[in-house]
Amino acid sequence: MKKLMLSAVILTSLSSPLMADEYFTKAKSIDNLQKKSIQKLSEYSIIVKWKNISNYNNLLQTPESKRVDKRSDLNKYQKHSYKESINVVSGDRDAGINVLANVYSETNLLLKHIRSSSKGVDLFKVQTNKKYKEVYSILMTTGLFQYISENKIIKTNNTYAPKPIPLRNRASNESGLTTPQSFDPEKYNDTYFTNSLYLDEQQAYLMGAHSVLKANDYVDANKVMTKKVRIAIVDTGKWEHEDVIWSEEGVDMVSWNLYSNCLSDDTTNSGMDITCPLADYEEKERDTDPTDKSWDFELDSDGNPIGDGQIKVGGHGLEVASTVAAIRNNAVGVIGSLNANDVELIAVRSLHFNMGLSIDLIDSILWSAGVDIPGVPSISEPVDIINLSLGGNGGGCHFNIALTDAINYAREKNIVVVAAAGNEYIDAKNSEPASCEGVLTVGANDDSGEMGVFSNFGDTVDVTFSGYVNSAFISTYSYKDPDISICINPLTGTSNGRKGCYGQVSGTSFSAPLASALAASIKMVNPSLSEGEIRKVIETTATEYNTDEHGNTNLRSKKMANANIGNYYNAVKSNFNITELDKGLALHHYANYTTPVKEIYLQEMEKLAGKDKVCNSYDLSWGLFAEPVTTITYELYVSNSSDEAMNSANSDLVVDPFNTTRVTPSSIVDMTGFTRVGVKSCKNGSCGSVYELDLTQAQLPNYCVN
Structure with a gap:
């Protein structure tokens, strides 16, 4: 009924040669595009920025701006029952639709408004058989848009399935594994503390370590910053875990209904919602709960669910967060690269399970930087660092102006943006956001210091950190069965449960949070440095390693000419003076x-x-x-x-x-x-x-x- 009433209002105001009923018949057919493949959805979904902000204001609306009462039982469904307009101001919707009608009349391209972003940016679906490049050229000739970007697929930057962490004997080296070289193995009582060689002091035969613990001691003694460093983990969302402290602030920016919500989800995460009844299906919309859970429902040709949904848990965001700041000296799990009490980890969910779309990544970055995003509450204050352990290969950032624009805004707010280089073993110049100007692009190295076997490379890579870490862990499989090996406590032989799993993970996804943690450390001891200065401290204090201990030229010297190995201690002690040039x-x-x-x-x-x-x-x-x-x-x-x-x-x-x-x-x-x-x-x-x-x-x- 509401749709019919809206159409009736809009029909009276159309002034273009286009017949109103033709426009709305065609607009309705665009809905069917959502049922097509991922590639088709991306191909027909575009992000535009209007030259005239009034066009944006007149179209301003989001799916979240509708008031919805899905259930009468408000106690059971309180979390999902009520949504209201947030950061949405009504404009002249009729005038906005009129502009779209004129675009159709001029170009024969039918634009369906999907959602408003911010700063004059909108998301549209296009019904056409034309390829994106042709659509781009046609629409830009109208003179209405500052830029147009394709709404691309973004994925996490992890590699292989995680493995259980072997327990290292603190007293002797019975396991045959390399023992810590310089740090006291009794300093922390966390179960897997001594397995994390990347925390050790950087030295011969262990050049891939980063002198993390030595730097931590220096930061503790010389910390100037009086508040916690705020780090946005823009990823698959958060998971409550025994070894990670999340901020109460966060947002779920995922708008893509690849996977769906469940009205009867188990907020205790005790496994009662592995299957979501068909009756409790809820289409995915943005909200303030960034929990890393969704459900996979089979849909018919009209996009309606036809069976129960099965749980999907990614876990990638948890792995990244624990790499930054897993709790220390709590007698469980791993330790992070920072003291958990020095940072605030803010979960910004931009990916389903392991993938998402550019528009959600862009809005996640802007939200983290303090921009009001229509449909969701605003962040209390901008973050200091944004970690992006994700990416896509779409030809590079010069083809994704919308993403570049968002990153530039964050940098203008003095936010350090850190991006994983990617794991395809290709030149990172074609990856995004890794190739975006002004981000700290992080490749991977192994314990010896050699380039990680999966890491992207090239001149775009600024620095490397270990791509092989131990982390807190959760996945669909461990959620369904918390008795699998990765959740078993090696000391007791019993399961730690869904909030106590740990694993060895790999990828530039975990190199990036090591860099983010170092950026936070630098900020603690020298808060006056700008985001650009912090990036350059990390780059210029990194250790060159082009020849191994036997005099052999290594691969990284050929593939990563600009990227040395990050060194925490060198960086936090650096007396960086940007005003005295020497180059x-x-x-x-x-x-x-x-x-x-x-x-x-x-x-x-x-x-x-x-x-x-x-x-x-x-x-x-x-x-x-x-x-x-x-x-x-x-x-x-x-x-x-x-x-x-x-x-x-x-x-x-x-x-x-x-x-x-x-x-x-x-x-x-x-x-x-x-x-x-x-x-x-x-x-x-x-x-x-x-x-x-x-x-x-x-x-x-x-x-x-x-």
């Missing part, structure tokens, strides 16, 4: 113009700008960053001084051609009339000394030599 490069702008054809081009350029300008153009880059970083600016100077060192007194400031503050650590400069060039780095207006770039090393094209 820069000057190249001639036309250095590669050496062929006859390109020399003709330079001759034409000479006619336009003069030979002096052509031959005195240089490309400059400096510092540690490849992208703008919050709070950091630059000043460029030129000089003819014969003084030993350039400074602001013997040099001229080069004004930016757009009269804006320089924030990018690179520039093209015309050196006509000058012989020297240098740059200052400034943080919050406080600048270091002028760092001179060496022009004499720049190779000139033959055209400028003759």
